[in-house]
Amino acid sequence: MTASTVEAARAVAEPAHYWTRQRKIGVGLSAVGLLAAVLFGALASARTAEFTLAETISGSAVGINGRVGAIVFGVIAALAGAAMLVAARRWFNWLLGLGIVATLVSFLCWQLSQAPENLNTIPLGSVARSSVTLALPLVLGALAGVLCERSAVINVAIEGQFLMGAFAAAMFATLAGSVWIGILAAGVGGLIIGLLLAVLAIRFLVDQVVLGVVLNVFALGLTGFLYEQLMAKDQTRFNQPTFVPEWDIPGLSKIPLLGPALFKGNIFLYGAIVLVILIHVGLFYTRWGLRTRAVGEHPAAADTLGVKVLALRYRNVLIGGIVAGFGGAYFTLLSTTNFNKNMTSGLGFVALAALIFGRWSPIGSMLAALFFGFCSALAVSLGSINSPIPSAFLNMLPYIATIIAVAGLVGRVRAPAADGTPYIKG
Amino acid sequence: MANDDISLTVEPGEIHALLGENGAGKSTLMNVLYGLLQPDEGEILVDDKPVRIRGPRDAIAAGIGMVHQHFMLVPVFTVAENVMLGAEQTTGGPVGFLDRRRARKLVREVSDRYRLAVDPDRTVEDLPVGVQQRVEIVKALTRDVDLLILDEPTAVLTPQETADLLEIMRTLKAAGKSIVFITHKLKEVQAIADRITVIRRGRTVGTAAPDTSEEELASLMVGRSVLLRVEKGAAEAGAPVLEVAGLAVNDDRGHRAVDGVDLTVHAGEVLGIAGVQGNGQTELIEAIMGLRPVVAGSTTLEGRPTLGLSTRDILRAGVGYVPEDRSVDGLVKDFTVAENLVLDIYNTEPFGTRWVIRPDAIAESARARVEQFDVRTDASGQAAVGTLSGGNQQKVIVAREFSRPLKLFIASQPTRGVDVGSIEFIHRQIVHERTEGTAVLLVSSELDEVLALADRIAVMYRGRVIAVVSPDTPREEIGLLMAGVTTEAAGTAKDGQSDD
Numbered sequence: 035m036t037a038s039t040v041e042a043a044r045a046v047a048e049p050a051h052y053w054t055r056q057r058k059i060g061v062g063l064s065a066v067g068l069l070a071a072v073l074f075g076a077l078a079s080a081r082t083a084e085f086t087l088a089e090t091i092s093g094s095a096v097g098i099n100g101r102v103g104a105i106v107f108g109v110i111a112a113l114a115g116a117a118m119l120v121a122a123r124r125w126f127n128w129l130l131g132l133g134i135v136a137t138l139v140s141f142l143c144w145q146l147s148q149a150p151e152n153l154n155t156i157p158l159g160s161v162a163r164s165s166v167t168l169a170l171p172l173v174l175g176a177l178a179g180v181l182c183e184r185s186a187v188i189n190v191a192i193e194g195q196f197l198m199g200a201f202a203a204a205m206f207a208t209l210a211g212s213v214w215i216g217i218l219a220a221g222v223g224g225l226i227i228g229l230l231l232a233v234l235a236i237r238f239l240v241d242q243v244v245l246g247v248v249l250n251v252f253a254l255g256l257t258g259f260l261y262e263q264l265m266a267k268d269q270t271r272f273n274q275p276t277f278v279p280e281w282d283i284p285g286l287s288k289i290p291l292l293g294p295a296l297f298k299g300n301i302f303l304y305g306a307i308v309l310v311i312l313i314h315v316g317l318f319y320t321r322w323g324l325r326t327r328a329v330g331e332h333p334a335a336a337d338t339l340g341v342k343v344l345a346l347r348y349r350n351v352l353i354g355g356i357v358a359g360f361g362g363a364y365f366t367l368l369s370t371t372n373f374n375k376n377m378t379s380g381l382g383f384v385a386l387a388a389l390i391f392g393r394w395s396p397i398g399s400m401l402a403a404l405f406f407g408f409c410s411a412l413a414v415s416l417g418s419i420n421s422p423i424p425s426a427f428l429n430m431l432p433y434i435a436t437i438i439a440v441a442g443l444v445g446r447v448r449a450p451a452a453d454g455t456p457y458i459k460g
Numbered sequence: 461m462a463n464d465d466i467s468l469t470v471e472p473g474e475i476h477a478l479l480g481e482n483g484a485g486k487s488t489l490m491n492v493l494y495g496l497l498q499p500d501e502g503e504i505l506v507d508d509k510p511v512r513i514r515g516p517r518d519a520i521a522a523g524i525g526m527v528h529q530h531f532m533l534v535p536v537f538t539v540a541e542n543v544m545l546g547a548e549q550t551t552g553g554p555v556g557f558l559d560r561r562r563a564r565k566l567v568r569e570v571s572d573r574y575r576l577a578v579d580p581d582r583t584v585e586d587l588p589v590g591v592q593q594r595v596e597i598v599k600a601l602t603r604d605v606d607l608l609i610l611d612e613p614t615a616v617l618t619p620q621e622t623a624d625l626l627e628i629m630r631t632l633k634a635a636g637k638s639i640v641f642i643t644h645k646l647k648e649v650q651a652i653a654d655r656i657t658v659i660r661r662g663r664t665v666g667t668a669a670p671d672t673s674e675e676e677l678a679s680l681m682v683g684r685s686v687l688l689r690v691e692k693g694a695a696e697a698g699a700p701v702l703e704v705a706g707l708a709v710n711d712d713r714g715h716r717a718v719d720g721v722d723l724t725v726h727a728g729e730v731l732g733i734a735g736v737q738g739n740g741q742t743e744l745i746e747a748i749m750g751l752r753p754v755v756a757g758s759t760t761l762e763g764r765p766t767l768g769l770s771t772r773d774i775l776r777a778g779v780g781y782v783p784e785d786r787s788v789d790g791l792v793k794d795f796t797v798a799e800n801l802v803l804d805i806y807n808t809e810p811f812g813t814r815w816v817i818r819p820d821a822i823a824e825s826a827r828a829r830v831e832q833f834d835v836r837t838d839a840s841g842q843a844a845v846g847t848l849s850g851g852n853q854q855k856v857i858v859a860r861e862f863s864r865p866l867k868l869f870i871a872s873q874p875t876r877g878v879d880v881g882s883i884e885f886i887h888r889q890i891v892h893e894r895t896e897g898t899a900v901l902l903v904s905s906e907l908d909e910v911l912a913l914a915d916r917i918a919v920m921y922r923g924r925v926i927a928v929v930s931p932d933t934p935r936e937e938i939g940l941l942m943a944g945v946t947t948e949a950a951g952t953a954k955d956g957q958s959d960d
Contacts, residue, residue, distance in 0.1 A: 319557050321548040328534050328545050335532035338496070339546025339599075340517030451535070459496075 056126050060118025063133040067115055070137050071108025074144035078104040083146035084155040087290040089163065091155040100147020107140035149419040156419070161411050162295040166303065169400075169407025170368070171196065171378075173306045174361025175385025176392060176399035177313055178224070181354035182231075183394055184317060185347045186330040186452040190246025191231050192358050193382025194253030198223035199362020201257040204373035205265070207275035213367050216275055217301065220363035221356040227253055228355015232348050239456040250382070258375045265373060273372045278302070302364050306400075309357060314396040326350060330450035333457040343457050361385075387436045394449060402439070409435040463488050464662040465502075470607060470638050475629060477653035477670075478642045479681055481879050485662040486642045487529070490609050494526045495519040506607075517546075525600025526609040531592050533599075535585035540564045542584055543599050570601045574631050589736075590621035597628065607638045614648055618736045619907065619939030626652050644681070645908075646674045682880045690884075692891045695915035698727035699762075701868050701899035702748070707757035709740075709747040717743040719923035720757070723901075725868065730890065730900040732914025732931075736942055737905045740923035742784055745872050745903055749781055750774045762867060775804055780861035782854075784872035784903070790857045793846030797837050798826030800845045801860050825863075833859035834885060851882030858886055862893065869893055872903045887913060907938060 078100040086095035114133035121129060146154045175192040182189035202223030207216025227249055234240045265273035278300045286297040296303070317323035325346055328336040333343045366373050384406055391405075392398030409432040416428050463485045470476045480486045491497045493504065495513040503510050506522045513519050519526070533542050544563040550556035567580035576594045584592060593613060600608055610629075614622045629639055629652055643649060649656055649670070656668040658680040666680050704723040711717035718740040725731045733741055746752035748759050750771040759766050766774055775781065783789035791800050802811050802822050810821045826841035835855045837843045845856055854874065861869065871890065875883040890913060894900050904910050910917055911931055918925045919941040927941050 321550060321556055321558060324541060324545060324548060324558060328537070331536055332532070332534045335534050335542075336545065338494070338516045338526070338528065338532045340515065340520065341546050 056118050056123065059130065060115045063115030063118065063130070064112045065115070066137055067108050067111030067113070067133060067140075069108075070111060070140040071105045074104035074108060074140050075101055078144040078147040081147045082154060083143045085142075085158060086155055087158050089157055089159040089294050091153070091157050095155050098143065100143050103143030104140045104147070107136045107143060111136035111140065145416060145419065145421055145423075148422055153419045156415060159291055159294045161408075161415055162291050163298070164411040164414060165404060165408040166295045167368075167407070168410045169403040170302045170306055171361045171364045171381055172385045172388050172403035172406055173310065173400050174302070174364070175358050175382055176388040176403055177306075177309055177396060178354040178358035178361070179386055179389035180313060180317075180394060180396050180399055181350045181357065183389065183453050184330045184450055185326045185350040186333065186450055186455060186457075187231070187235050187347055187351050188242040188246065188454040189231065189351070189354060189358075190243055190386065191227050191249040191253070191382075192385050193378055193380065194246075194250040195224040195227045195355055195358035196362040196365065196378040196382045196385075197250075197253045197257050197376070198227050199359035200365040200377060201260065201362075201373050202359070203363035204273050204275050204366035204371075205260075207367060208272055213276060213278050216367055217278075217360065217363050220359045222359065224355040224357070224359015224362060225352060226355070228352050228358070231355070232351040236344055236347050236351070236456065239458070242454050254376055257373070261373060261375055269372065275367055275371050277371055278367045300368060302360075302368055305360065310396050310400045317396065327450070329457075330452055333452055333455075337457070337459065347457075358382075358385075384432065384436055387440050390449075391436075391439045405439065406432050406436060463492065463499075466659065466662070466664050468657055468664065470640060471655075472606070472638055473633055473636050474654045475633055475639045475641055475652055477649040477656045478640055478659065479644065479646075479649055479656055479677060480659040481644055481681055484659050484681075486659060487611055488662075489659070490526065490611055490640065490642060493519065493524060493609065520603050520605065523604065523606040524609065525603060525605030525607070527593065527596040527600065527611060527613060529611040529613075529615060531596055533584045533592055533595060536583065538581055538583055539578055539587075539595050539598075540567050540580035542595060543567050543580070543602055547603060566602050567598055570598050574601065574628065574635065576628065588621075589616045589738075590618070590624065593617070593625065594628070597632075605637070607640065608632065609640045609642070611642045612644075613641070614643060614645060616737060618943045619935065620943045622648065646677050649677065650674070678880070690887045690891055690912050692913075693895070695729040695894070697729040697915070698897065700724045701727050701762055702901060703758075703760045703763075704744075704748065705758050705760075707744065707747060707759065708755040709743045709752055710755055711743055716755070717923055718747065721920075721923070721925050723918060723925060725899040725901050727867070727899050728894060728897045729915040730894050730902055730913050732910035732917045733901070733903045733920055733925075734907055734910045734914075734917050734938060734942060735905065735920035739920045741872070741903045741905075741920055744920070745784070745870060745901075748774075748870065748901075749779070772804075775864075778865060778867035780864065780866045780869040780898075782857050782861060782869075782871040782874050784876075786850075786853055786857055787846075791845050791853060794844055796826075797830065797835065797841035797843055797845050797848070797856055798822050800856055801826050801829050801841065801863070804860060805864070829859045829863065833862075833889075835859065849879070851878040854878050854886060855882060858889055862889065866893065866898045868899045868901065870901045870903075873905065874902070875904075875906070875909060907935065907942070911935070911938075 080099055080101050082097040083100045083103050084095040084097040111133045114129045114136065118126065118129050142156060146156060175196060178192055178195065179189050199220035203216040203220035206219035207213045210216070230249055231245065234245050235242045280298065280300050281304070283297040287293045289297070317326065325336060325341050328341065329343050329346050337343050362378070365377055385403070388402035388406060389399050391402035392400065413428040413431045416423065417425050421428065466485070466489055468489070478486050478489070488497065492499050493513070495515045495518050504513060505511070511518070511522045513522060534545070540560060540563040543566070544558070549559045549562050551559050564580040567578060570576070571578040576598055578591065578594050578598050584595060587595070597608070613625060617625060626648070629641070632639060641653060653670045656670060656672065656677070657664055658666050658668065658677065660681060660683055668677060668680065702723070702725040704721055707718055707721045708716060709718035721744060723731065735741055743752055747754050750766065750769055754767055761777055761779065766777070787793060792803065799822065802825065806812050806817055807814060810818065811825070812818050823840050827839060829835070830837060830839060830841050833855045836852050837848055845853055848856070858874070869890070874886055874890070878886065890900060890902070902910065902913055914931050916928055917931055917933070917938065918928045919938060920926070921942065921944045926944070926946055929938065929941070
């Protein structure tokens with residue numbers, strides 16, 4: 035019945051109008067580019083803006099007159115937008131990418147030309163590295179979301195799973211004196227929230243969004259309480275884990291830009307890469323994935339073919355909990371080395387945004403997470419060159435980017451059809 | 461109890477029709493066979509051996525396959541993915557990657573063997589309903605079933621697609637498969653069945669041969685003799701009441717669903733809209749009722765434009781409306797019958813004012829309505845409407861809409877899921893209203909209903925009215941129109957046949 039509606043609707047051919055999505059975005063990009071050229075050009079001074087691929091600002095760099103750079107790159111962005119009006123569809127992504135990068139460079143030219151002497155260089159290698167690092171928890175959180183939501187259980191509790199993971203990692207890594215025990219404990223921490231989510235959502239049919247919020251509050255309260263009772267009283271005994279070791283890959287880590295970003299990593303970086311590949315391949319090329327997607331789209335269809343819908347949902351939600359818990363360990367074993375109340379500060383929700391921006395796919399989620407990571411890294415870099423923009427606004431950047439990305443650029447995304455709907459037999 | 465002591469025997473290579481009204485228990489019986497429901501008593505024997513069927517997996521293992529009334533297909537999957545789901549073949553090894561090539565080959569083989577013309581690489585949601593149904597059949601056949609249950613398979617098909625399906629059923633029968641064909645359409649049963657079992661209120665009431673007359677089958681099904689045609693005199697069409705010109709409307713996804721429709725409904729006539737579901741009828745009616753934004757065109761009621769009016773204003777201008785989905789749009793299920801009867805006029809005298817409602821007046825009026833419209837519930841209408849049967853719920857809606865003086869009555873699928881007794885009643889009410897001089901716009905995907913009631917028939921296809929014909933037009937011709945074959949083309953096709 036629905037399907038016939040779809041068929042008929044498609045058959046009633048869309049009138050071939052001129053203003054396709056590509057052309058609309060093209061006009062928008064041109065406007066942004068011109069604005070950048072005028073605004074950043076006017077604000078920039080004639081001092082040199084320098085770019086280097088290295089991780090530090092010492093050494094050789096490419097320089098350009100700040101005002102000229104701001105104007106030239108703004109115009110390039112505008113031209114990329116204009117090209118969208120006439121270019122074939124396959125060029126769209128390239129032009130969009132070019133436009134965004136050019137706008138960004140124009141912006142940086144302005145910022146760098148305003149920076150004090152000796153600080154007017156931006157070390158792109160370091161930006162790349164911190165983008166990736168800051169993206170790690172988001173990637174892992176979003177993957178947890180992929181696992182749950184592909185089998186139609188909405189996971190708003192990623193934040194809570196992060197917190198539990200972060201707490202358990204700090205506590206048990208300190209107690210056992212081993213980060214590996216900490217990571218194991220983090221998985222269990224996430225698993226506990228996953229188990230509550232699974233049982234309450236699948237068995238007791240609680241509204242999944244409300245449930246997720248409740249679980250977040252629960253995790254916040256529980257970790258906060260334990261922090262007060264144990265950690266705050268005896269930091270050295272309960273809350274002093276060490277950093278996870280860094281594993282450089284010989285040779286590869288020397289590649290400019292990519293080396294520091296991808297090959298001077300740690301368990302979280304390599305774990306995230308492996309998990310993205312595993313879940314992508316699993317979801318689209320294996321029996322488990324086919325069944326998971328079927329359960330997420332049309333559970334009754336899967337049930338009539340003998341697929342155990344509820345068992346599969348349990349399994350995926352639990353695995354998701356472990357993955358998010360692992361992501362939580364990042365906060366206490368990599369980004370800092372102690373637990374603090376509410377230290378995840380909403381990044382679980384940014385991970386959720388990455389999941390949606392990434393259209394419920396592992397690779398898409400990873401790219402979205404990298405984008406958010408880049409925004410955070412940029413905010414940090416701009417802070418360190420004494421940007422005239424107040425730091426409060428710079429710190430908002432990733433969140434503003436989240437809102438724009440999820441609300442504006444995504445277009446109409448299609449969640450798994452049964453997402454959030456409990457399955458009741460019969 | 462949905463099934464009470466039912467016995468059914470299906471022979472190998474037999475097409476066995478299971479005939480019964482909506483709610484008679486046909487689907488319940490089949491869900492028991494397919495393991496979706498567990499019987500309280502009784503047993504299932506396959507090849508004379510008792511089997512226990514705890515779930516679909518057991519049913520498939522026992523050689524039983526089922527095509528559900530609402531297709532069990534994942535819309536975003538390809539045909540091959542849908543077919544292999546649950547019985548995936550993998551490339552072997554520890555990882556077990558899906559063997560898509562083998563799945564595609566299997567679909568092609570089965571499709572060729574039974575002439576089903578199914579392409580394994582198409583995405584299911586892009587396929588027409590008739591093809592989706594064949595995908596369901598392929599799905600069952602790849603699981604080597606001997607018995608195929610088809611649950612109301614023709615409900616969503618055009619007459620042409622129905623003819624194709626019957627042909628496929630013959631092919632399957634020739635290949636030795638048994639088929640249980642669930643339906644309430646008598647003509648199809650007579651055309652294809654080897655044996656007919658009729659069930660009523662959860663019990664088998666008889667087994668009949670296919671040459672049993674339609675009247676006999678109908679009376680077996682309902683339990684008393686039934687008038688199959690509505691008695692009505694010729695229409696005395698008056699002035700135009702509803703005029704629709706160049707109307708264009710989008711569906712929920714923003715696609716054009718109604719694409720330039722012109723219609724006129726005169727006082728004292730029934731204009732029937734025939735068409736396969738999903739060709740814009742829903743959107744057309746919603747637009748007329750002010751429930752959906754209009755992209756272009758106009759609608760007028762007795763010459764006054766109604767675009768931009770609220771739905772309440774349109775109702776109060778003298779329009780009665782029976783919505784397509786009664787449980788969602790027609791009734792508040794947790795409200796009582798009495799309350800549902802005044803949903804449109806609760807704030808007008810004597811039922812209430814702007815500030816208060818008067819329960820006594822509402823109950824009193826309900827008593828009269830329940831009696832007049834033969835609603836089977838308690839006399840004062842204090843039961844929640846959701847507890848009534850489909851037919852009685854529909855009568856509540858009809859009673860409510862006929863309580864106001866009407867200029868135009870719009871009925872969308874007025875007898876869907878309604879028992880034969882109530883169908884008769886509702887049909888008589890509609891004809892009565894027409895004879896009183898009301899303009900009636902009837903939308904139904906049941907061609908028989910349109911043929912029985914309409915004085916003129918507009919056929920909708922892909923958002924357009926492609927023809928307006930008289931109800932004397934042969935069924936086959938209207939069937940072709942519903943499939944988008946316009947009159948000229950249909951004419952040539954007929955000429956071609958008459959040469960034989």
